[in-house]
Amino acid sequence: MYTLIIGNKNYSSWSLRPWIALRATGVAFTEQKLGFFTEEFSRRVGAVSPAGLVPVLLDGDFAIWDSLAICEYVAEHHPEAGLWPQAPKARARARSLAAQMHSGFGALRQALPMNVEAHLPGITIPEAAQKDISRLHAIWHDTRAEFGQGGPFLFGAFSIADAFFAPVVSRFATYGITATGTVRDYMDAVLALPAMQDWMRDARAEATFVPEDEPYRKHR
The missing domain is CATH 1.20.1050.10 (Glutathione S-transferase Yfyf (Class Pi); Chain A, domain 2)
Incomplete structure (x- = not known):
């Protein structure tokens, strides 16, 4: 089964893209959420992706990073999910x-x-x-x-x-x-x-620390 590493659901637009593609089409995966601005985030993501960013999809020990690359990978391996139009x-x-x-x-x-x-x-x-x-x-x-x-x-x-x-x-x-x-x-x-x-629903339930100088704070 795939593992999808994502950031905070309240803020991570990049994570939402492959997450909703997999969930909406029924492709099985395990979610691993890491809080932004934490040591765990840097350590875990840095260990599997040279980009150091989320999302990251793990297929066994093989890592795919970047939201579009992840979606393409899943579409190729699961044509039954219909992630791209047929025509x-x-x-x-x-x-x-x-x-x-x-x-x-x-x-x-x-x-x-x-x-x-x-x-x-x-x-x-x-x-x-x-x-x-x-x-x-x-x-x-x-x-x-x-x-x-x-x-x-x-x-x-x-x-x-x-x-x-x-x-x-x-x-x-x-x-x-x-x-x-x-x-x-x-x-x-x-x-x-x-x-x-x-x-x-999950995003609204999060308790998230955001540093004062982060752009996310300006519209909180």
Whole structure:
């Protein structure tokens, strides 16, 4: 069985991605959660990953780090999980979107860090982050229109693309980002996933130490 090493559920958007991909599609794994800003985190993660970051997937004594690499590895080994759409064009688009989320939207990440337990509507959002929000709304709307038949997610059934946008949906819920129509329906579908509900419940139950100079503190 796989072991997935993750960080705090309240903050670790990178950890949420492979965690929800595995949980939502029924791939068995054991979770090992390590608190950020602890000696255990540095020691344990450093022992299995040269990147020194979470998430890390262990398949026996073989380690895969980086959220996208983990999801690809699981998709290859568990085709029955349907983590990528079957149709070639839909699959190519899903991979494009996951990669775009993986490497982009820096202004949004900086302005609206993931903070599941908080409810912080009405904060001032910089113009660059507002542009990221508009781009994401357009991506979700257009993808649902082109590929979303047969289910409530971007490509109908849940996929890695949805796993990569799940932390953004969480951010939008925390900061009260408004949405209507197709975009609102998509966000509601992600938030209603049993796996997402489990993650958010665990995040709210955490007691987390955050140093004064960490960006996570600015919206607590």
